[in-house]
Amino acid sequence: MTTTQESAVAVEMITVVIDGFEVSVPKGTLVIRAAEKLGIQIPRFCDHPLLDPVGACRQCLVDIEINGRAFPKPQASCTIPVEPNMIVKTQLTSPVADKAQKGVMELLLGNHPLDCPVCDKGGECPLQNQAMSNGHAQTRLDGYKRLFEKPINISSQVLLDRERCVLCARCTRFSDQIASDPFITLNERGALQQVGIYEKDPFKSYFSGNTVQICPVGALTGASYRFRARPFDLVSTPSACEHCASGCDMRTDVRRGKTLRRLAGDDPSVNEEWNCDKGRWAFKYVTATDRLTQPLVRNSAGELVTASWPEALAAAAAGLKGKRAAVLTGGRVTLEDAYGYSKFARVALGTNDIDYRARITSDEEREFLAAFVAGSSTTYRDIDSADHVLLVAFEPEEESPIVFLRLNKNFKKRGLKVTAVATKQSIAMDKLKADFIKVAPLSEPAAVANIALTGKSIILVGERASESAGLFSAVAALAAKTGAKVGYIPRRAGERGALEAGALGTVLPGGRPVSDAAARVDIAAAWGVENIPTQPGRSSSDILAALTRSELDAVVVGGVDAHDLPESSAALAALKKAFVVSLEIAPSSVTAVADVVLPVAAVTEKSGSFLNWEGRARGFDAAVADSLHRSDVRILSMLADALGNPISLASVSAAAREFSQLGKWDGARISFTPVSATSSPAVSGDQAILTSWRRLLDMGTLQRGEDNLAGTRRPTVAVISPKRANQIGISSGQQLRISNSHGSITIPVLVEDIHDDAVWIPRNSFASQALVALEAAHGQVVTVVKA
Amino acid sequence: MSDFIEKKNSGQADINSVPFSEVEQPGPAPLAQQAKGFWVTFSSMFKKNQTVQYPDVKAPTQPRFHGRHQLNRHPDGLEKCIGCELCAWACPADAIYVEGGNNTPGNQLSPGERHGAVYQINYLRCIFCGLCVEACPTRALTMTNEYELADDKREKLIFEKEDLLAPLRQGMLAPPHPMYPGMTDTNYYNGDVKEAHPSQAMNGDK
Numbered sequence: 006m007t008t009t010q011e012s013a014v015a016v017e018m019i020t021v022v023i024d025g026f027e028v029s030v031p032k033g034t035l036v037i038r039a040a041e042k043l044g045i046q047i048p049r050f051c052d053h054p055l056l057d058p059v060g061a062c063r064q065c066l067v068d069i070e071i072n073g074r075a076f077p078k079p080q081a082s083c084t085i086p087v088e089p090n091m092i093v094k095t096q097l098t099s100p101v102a103d104k105a106q107k108g109v110m111e112l113l114l115g116n117h118p119l120d121c122p123v124c125d126k127g128g129e130c131p132l133q134n135q136a137m138s139n140g141h142a143q144t145r146l147d148g149y150k151r152l153f154e155k156p157i158n159i160s161s162q163v164l165l166d167r168e169r170c171v172l173c174a175r176c177t178r179f180s181d182q183i184a185s186d187p188f189i190t191l192n193e194r195g196a197l198q199q200v201g202i203y204e205k206d207p208f209k210s211y212f213s214g215n216t217v218q219i220c221p222v223g224a225l226t227g228a229s230y231r232f233r234a235r236p237f238d239l240v241s242t243p244s245a246c247e248h249c250a251s252g253c254d255m256r257t258d259v260r261r262g263k264t265l266r267r268l269a270g271d272d273p274s275v276n277e278e279w280n281c282d283k284g285r286w287a288f289k290y291v292t293a294t295d296r297l298t299q300p301l302v303r304n305s306a307g308e309l310v311t312a313s314w315p316e317a318l319a320a321a322a323a324g325l326k327g328k329r330a331a332v333l334t335g336g337r338v339t340l341e342d343a344y345g346y347s348k349f350a351r352v353a354l355g356t357n358d359i360d361y362r363a364r365i366t367s368d369e370e371r372e373f374l375a376a377f378v379a380g381s382s383t384t385y386r387d388i389d390s391a392d393h394v395l396l397v398a399f400e401p402e403e404e405s406p407i408v409f410l411r412l413n414k415n416f417k418k419r420g421l422k423v424t425a426v427a428t429k430q431s432i433a434m435d436k437l438k439a440d441f442i443k444v445a446p447l448s449e450p451a452a453v454a455n456i457a458l459t460g461k462s463i464i465l466v467g468e469r470a471s472e473s474a475g476l477f478s479a480v481a482a483l484a485a486k487t488g489a490k491v492g493y494i495p496r497r498a499g500e501r502g503a504l505e506a507g508a509l510g511t512v513l514p515g516g517r518p519v520s521d522a523a524a525r526v527d528i529a530a531a532w533g534v535e536n537i538p539t540q541p542g543r544s545s546s547d548i549l550a551a552l553t554r555s556e557l558d559a560v561v562v563g564g565v566d567a568h569d570l571p572e573s574s575a576a577l578a579a580l581k582k583a584f585v586v587s588l589e590i591a592p593s594s595v596t597a598v599a600d601v602v603l604p605v606a607a608v609t610e611k612s613g614s615f616l617n618w619e620g621r622a623r624g625f626d627a628a629v630a631d632s633l634h635r636s637d638v639r640i641l642s643m644l645a646d647a648l649g650n651p652i653s654l655a656s657v658s659a660a661a662r663e664f665s666q667l668g669k670w671d672g673a674r675i676s677f678t679p680v681s682a683t684s685s686p687a688v689s690g691d692q693a694i695l696t697s698w699r700r701l702l703d704m705g706t707l708q709r710g711e712d713n714l715a716g717t718r719r720p721t722v723a724v725i726s727p728k729r730a731n732q733i734g735i736s737s738g739q740q741l742r743i744s745n746s747h748g749s750i751t752i753p754v755l756v757e758d759i760h761d762d763a764v765w766i767p768r769n770s771f772a773s774q775a776l777v778a779l780e781a782a783h784g785q786v787v788t789v790v791k792a
Numbered sequence: 793m794s795d796f797i798e799k800k801n802s803g804q805a806d807i808n809s810v811p812f813s814e815v816e817q818p819g820p821a822p823l824a825q826q827a828k829g830f831w832v833t834f835s836s837m838f839k840k841n842q843t844v845q846y847p848d849v850k851a852p853t854q855p856r857f858h859g860r861h862q863l864n865r866h867p868d869g870l871e872k873c874i875g876c877e878l879c880a881w882a883c884p885a886d887a888i889y890v891e892g893g894n895n896t897p898g899n900q901l902s903p904g905e906r907h908g909a910v911y912q913i914n915y916l917r918c919i920f921c922g923l924c925v926e927a928c929p930t931r932a933l934t935m936t937n938e939y940e941l942a943d944d945k946r947e948k949l950i951f952e953k954e955d956l957l958a959p960l961r962q963g964m965l966a967p968p969h970p971m972y973p974g975m976t977d978t979n980y981y982n983g984d985v986k987e988a989h990p991s992q993a994m995n996g997d998k
Contacts, residue, residue, distance in 0.1 A: 122876030122929045123892075123906040155905070232892035232906050235877045 021091040024098045036082035036093055037065050047095050048106060048135040050113075050221040051173035052083035055277055056182060060084040062113065062173045064135070066105040068094040079105040096139060103139075110140035116151040116196065117222070118168045126223030129236040132171065151196055159189060159200075160208040161716025162228045162286060163217060167199045170224035176200060176216035183279065185413055185436040186210035200224070209717045211406055211701050214285035215278075218268055228713040229286055230266045234258075243270060245615050245623035246284040247337060247498045247608040248707060251407035252617020253280040257288075257609055257628035264288050264609050264628060275385060275621065281406035282714060283701055288609065289710035291629075296591050297604035309602065314643075321601040322647035324584040328558040331358035331548040334508050335564035336497030337707075338637060339613030340622070341660035343499060343506035345638030346563060347514055348652045350542075352534055353645035357510050357519055357542030358557065361503035362468075363565040364496075365782060366544055369478060369680040370471035371511055374493070376677040377481060379504050379516030380669050383463060383492035384619040385411050388421075392461045395489070396425040397453055397480055399467030402433035403701045405494050405618065408465065409433050426452045428696040429724055429765040430758035445760045446696040447784040450479035450682035460488035468495045469698060472783040475682030482679065494618040496699065502616035506664065510542025517670040524670060531667055532652075546571065552579035559584035561644075563637060566706055567594040568769075568777050586644070588637050593706070603640050611636040612657050685762065686786050693729065693764040693789045695743070695775070697782050703770045721773045722755040724765040725789065730756045733791050740792035745785065748778045751792045764789050853937045858920040860938040861913055863956045864931065866980050868972055868988035869964035871901050871957065872932030875908035879924035879933055887917035888924060901967045904977035908932075911953035915941050930981065963987030969994050 017032040023040050030039045035058060037047050050062035066079035070092040079102050082093070096103040114136060121127040153167040174191060177200065181187045188208045192201035202208055217225045239258040244267070246253040254270030267288055269280035300317030301309040312320070332350040334343060343361060350359040360366070388394060388411050401409035415421035416437050423439040425431075428446050433439075444452045450473065458464070464484055470476040484491045495501060507514040517524030525537040543551060551557040553575065560583050570576040573594075580598045587599035596602045610631035614624040638660045645652040654660045685694055702708065702718040723741045725733075735741060741754035743764060750766060750773050759765055768775045768782055775782050820826075844851050853859065864872045875892030893901070893909030901907035925933050943949055960966055965988040971977075972985045972992060979985060 122878060123874050123904060127876070128881075232875060232894050232909075234891070235881065237881060238877070 019087045019089055019091075021087045021089075021093060023093040024095055030087055033086050036067065036069070036085050036087055036091075039087050040067075040082065040093070040095060045095055045097065047082050048110075048139045049083055050131060050135075050171055051175060053175055053178075053219060055279075056175065056178045058084045059174055059178060062171055063109045064106060064113070064139075066102055066109060067096070068099040068102045070094075106139050107141055110136055111145070113171050114140065114144070115146055116168070117171065118150060120169075123232075124166075124169065124223035125226045125231060125233075126169075126220075127235065130223060131221040153199065156226070158207075158228070159202045159225075160210075160213055162282065162713040163208055163213050164226045164228055164231065165200060166224050166226065169222045170200055171222050172198055172200075173221055175219045175221065176225055179212075179216055179219060180208075180210060182417065183215070183410060183414070184210050184212040185417075186212065189216075207717075209719070211281050211283075211402060211717075212279060212410070213717065214282045215269065215280070218285075219278075227266070227286070229289075229711065233265050234260045239265065240628075242626055242628035244609070244625040244628055245498075246280060247615065248281075248283050248287060249405050250495050250498055250501060250618040251276065251281075251405045252498070252615060252619070252621060252623045253284050253407055254623070255280065255284065255625075259609075259628050262629055263292060275617065275619075275623075276407045277410075279407065279410055281701065282717065283406075283708065286714040287705075287708040287711050290591070290707050291607040291609050293591060293710045296607075297589060297596070297602060300604060301596070301599075301602040303600045309596075309599075317601055317603060318643055318647045321586045321603070321644055322649075324600055325354065325559050325561070325586065325644075326648055328584065329356070329556070330354045330559035330561065330584075331356060331543065331551070331557050332360075332508075332561045333363060333545055333548060333563065333565050334359065334361040334499075334503055335363045335562075335566075336361055336495065336500040336503065337564045338499040338503055338508070339608075339611075339657075340499075340502035340506055340616055340664065341613045341657045342563070342637035342641075343503035343508045344514060344660050344664045345641045345652065345654050346503075346561075347507040348532065348654065349561070349641045349645055350508075351513075351528075351537055352532060352652050353641075353648050353650040354561070355538055355650075357538045357540060358548055358551075359508050359542055360510060360545035360548060361500060361508040362545050363569050364468065365472050365571045366546060367471040367474065367477075367680075368544060369474065370468075371509060371544055372675060372677050373477040373481065374504055374509065375512045375516070375518060375675040377484075377491060377674075378493045378501075379512055379674075380620070381491070381493075382620050383490045384621070387463055387490055387492070388412060389415060390461065391415075391421065391463045391490075393422045393424065393458055393463075395453075395456055395458060395462065395464045395483075396423065396427070396434075396439070397464060397466040398427075398449065398470035398473065398476060399465050399494055400427070400431050400433060400698050401465070402431070402436075403698060404467055404496050406701060408494060408618070409437075412437055424456060426456070428760055428763050441758065443758065443760050445685040445762045446694045447473050447683055447685045449473045450475040453479040453483055456483065458483065458487040458489040462487065462489040463492055464489050465492045465494055468493075468500070469783065473682070475680050478677075478679035479682065481677055492618065498615045498617070501618055501620055502614070505616055505620065510544060511675065513537065514664060515667045515669045516674070517672075518675045520675065521672060523672060527670075528667070531663075549576045549579045552583045555582075557583065559586070561586045561588070561641075562595050562599070563588050564590070565595055568774065571776070571782070572780055573776055574780065588640060591706075603644075604635060605637050605640060606631045606635045614661070686784070688762050688786055691733070691788055691790050692786050693725070693743075694760075694762050695745075695766070695779070695781050695783065695785050695787045696763050697766050697768040697775045699768045700770050703767060704774060705769065718770065719767075721752050721767055721770045723750075723752050723773075723789075724755050724757045724759050726759050726761045726763075727756050728761045729764075729789070730754070733789070735791045742790050742792040743779070743787050744790075745779050745781060745787045747780045750775070750778050853939065855937070857937045857939070858922050859936045860915070860941060860951075861924070861956055862934055862936050862958050863908075863911065863953065864934060864958050865960070865964060866903065867963060867986050868992060869960055869969065870903055870967050870971065870980070871907060872930045873908040873911060873953075874902055874904065874906045874930055874932070875911075876906070876929060878927040878929060882923040882927035883918075884921060884923060885917045885919045887914045887919075888912070889914075897970070899968045900970055903971050903975075903980040908953065911956060913951045913956065915949040915951060916946060965992055 018029045020029045047065045049065040060081040065082045067082045156164040156166040159165045244255045244257040253276040254272035256268045299311045302312040302320045334346045423437045425439045426442045585599040586601045609628045612626045642654045742751045877890045880888040889912040891910035969992045
């Protein structure tokens with residue numbers, strides 16, 4: 006259990022006697038928890054350490070005596086805090102408690118169907134286990150059991166079997182207290198009481214999978230894992246989530262080489278016991294049938310044909326040898342792979358032209374990252390002790406859901422003040438009761454400058470800040486003025502690791518500036534090379550521009566989707582022109598124009614680690630065996646050998662060892678040069694300034710193949726202000742057309758709290774792929790008319 | 793190499809030149825003892841012949857002999873197996889592999905929600921203990937008396953669901969087909985379904 010108390014504060018300890026053993030626990034500890042400390046297991050269903058006590062199932066009855074006065078009846082140990090001079094007798098020492106527990110179990114089983122053979126929970130079911138340990142061996146009931154229609158979909162991915170429910174209210178309490186998505190509740194009374202959804206309003210929570218995991222019976226099950234396996238068949242591997250920078254601890258369950266499910270792991274300092282639905286259910290992309298398995302080489306006729314590994318590596322080396330080449334890694338690389346790319350660029354290609362940011366970027370951001378983020382350590386713990394959190398260009402629920410859960414926990418438990426500078430009101434802001442500072446796109450810097458923070462405040466700034474010039478400068482100035490801590494939260498899991506590994510033009514591994522001669526000597530000595538290129542590298546957009554202008558000839562591309570880049574068609578044209586070596590797991594827009602395609606392992610097939618937004622290492626082992634161990638770093642090492650400039654990183658562990666030996670840079674950092682803000686463009690008539698961000702569940706590459714998950718996407722809507730809606734004569738639900746010179750998007754409109762000059766659309770949702778259709782995402786002027 | 797071997801052999805003595813000592817050989821047994829031995833042979837001439845002309849003649853086994861498994865059907869043809877994997881769990885030899893599947897309106901293989909999508913028994917591993925039969929909650933898995941389980945390839949001894957399923961009898965329809973109208977899975981387990989109903993026939997299944 007995570008405690009938010011500062012360790013410096015002395016905690017009052019209370020000593021109680023449980024089953025004849027003394028135990029000292031902090032004041033306020035529940036009896037059931039104190040018993041756990043002694044290793045005494047009291048059976049329970051509704052009790053969960055992260056949810057408020059409710060005493061719904063009554064399974065944890067114990068005999069309690071305080072100051073020699075006994076309670077007349079057994080009490081629920083999950084609702085009673087310890088008190089001085091308390092003597093507790095559990096089922097182990099008190100026949101009364103034992104009889105009471107057996108009686109409760111009998112009542113719970115009275116209406117529970119005997120369908121364990123067809124139930125997904127069978128084999129890992131607390132009800133099954135505790136019925137064996139604390140129940141009667143024989144049933145005395147021979148009447149009919151309560152029947153419900155089974156199962157019902159409460160969302161496309163969660164199934165509810167009401168017959169099996171023991172009404173512990175864990176799911177409803179989770180939805181209400183942790184996720185603030187009270188879409189499910191207990192309906193009816195008495196024997197007919199049941200979990201239900203509001204009429205015609207499915208359980209569209211981003212965190213609904215957690216209810217499946219904490220359900221102590223098989224009442225809530227996931228559609229994608231339905232009837233797939235028994236727990237004793239599964240091989241579980243601790244893993245980390247590859248979907249965002251929150252850094253959830255996970256467990257991957259595999260049967261016969263196939264990932265069948267993923268569960269949230271228990272890491273109190275990061276995700277506690279929760280995760281989001283994307284992390285839980287979006288893993289089918291790995292087993293998608295279109296995975297690349299063999300290297301491909303473009304032949305003289307211009308077709309990609311299957312080749313052997315030596316052939317492909319020789320072709321790649323021939324194309325890169327002596328050429329002006331750059332590296333684009335994408336944001337999904339592991340720390341070790343990013344380190345491999347970083348060393349490959351410097352040693353094998355002799356350039357600093359490397360950038361992991363496959364998105365809209367700015368040089369201001371790159372300086373900000375090198376100056377303030379590399380090596381920094383703002384953590385979830387800091388959120389727990391913050392007095393005020395400012396969200397800048399960051400929508401926590403959509404872009405880093407576990408950060409949202411932590412903010413929400415602090416808001417619920419201690420009324421944490423949250424302020425958001427954003428172009429649009431969002432569901433998360435509503436849940437957090439955040440002060441919404443409404444700005445027009447590109448006007449964020451001015452709004453940020455005037456916010457009153459203290460030294461205990463935190464500014465959480467998202468990667469979208471690079472889309473408004475001067476916003477990182479404003480954040481840096483505000484942090485310097487007030488002493489507030491800055492937490493930079495990218496969207497992708499690999500970005501922070503790639504920054505620390507030096508997969509950026511101005512940064513060497515460990516946050517060493519390229520511009521610092523001592524840092525270069527440091528790295529050159531460690532790598533056993535004569536020197537490190539002195540010229541700071543280009544950024545991703547500059548690399549693509551240089552490819553277009555033929556200033557660069559070749560590029561090594563990791564997991565980059567061209568449709569994430571600001572000018573996707575120009576980027577693809579640039580890649581088509583150049584010699585491209587693509588390391589990918591599946592065919593993409595980049596592999597289509599690549600000259601050599603090298604297949605690599607997906608996250609579940611390789612070991613490695615991610616650094617989450619805090620900079621905390623999230624290591625994982627391969628959950629599924631991949632006989633070739635095709636981690637990017639291994640392939641880069643082979644490619645470097647073929648080029649004649651070895652990087653000597655034959656395995657992930659070798660890369661990890663070498664990176665940790667380098668250590669962090671303790672010298673001077675790059676000094677940050679503030680950039681002045683630009684003002685929002687003026688709009689008139691049916692013009693509006695576009696703004697957008699990605700939804701958690703959208704058209705993302707890693708969500709392919711999971712239709713049940715896609716069913717809980719939030720609706721694709723364009724958001725305009727009431728004033729503009731009046732002007733256009735449109736109301737919520739009607740079609741709106743957003744267009745510019747590149748194309749148009751026509752989607753239903755939602756009238757909401759947004760700046761009058763702005764129009765918001767989801768950036769990569771179905772029917773609204775802003776960067777593909779409009780090649781614009783934030784700050785550009787578009788035309789908005791009724792369709 | 794060959795030189796070395798020859799050299800080594802050349803040092804050894806000729807087997808014929810090794811001296812041996814005479815051993816006393818036992819003489820013929822007394823006549824009474826010989827008669828006793830021949831009596832055994834003679835008396836068995838009049839006993840019933842135990843030899844079976846297998847494989848031309850196949851002697852029936854005991855009725856509860858543990859032979860090859862069978863996956864049974866309900867009287868209307870639906871499979872009894874629900875893919876619960878309890879047999880696989882019970883198996884001490886890890887010979888059974890099961891994957892469950894979801895019954896959908898277009899693909900109803902067993903009564904209720906769940907069916908066995910994959911069902912394999914590896915007869916190279918099976919020890920015919922019958923714990924799987926004991927574990928089966930729907931009486932889907934029983935054992936036949938068939939004992940001829942030998943083959944020339946290992947793969948052939950992994951029996952799939954099709955190999956194990958009981959044949960369709962009178963009144964049965966080949967699944968997938970819907971459940972008997974008005975009956976629940978509980979009725980099936982209680983034996984209320986006696987034969988297939990005409991309405992259960994799917995298109996082209998008559």
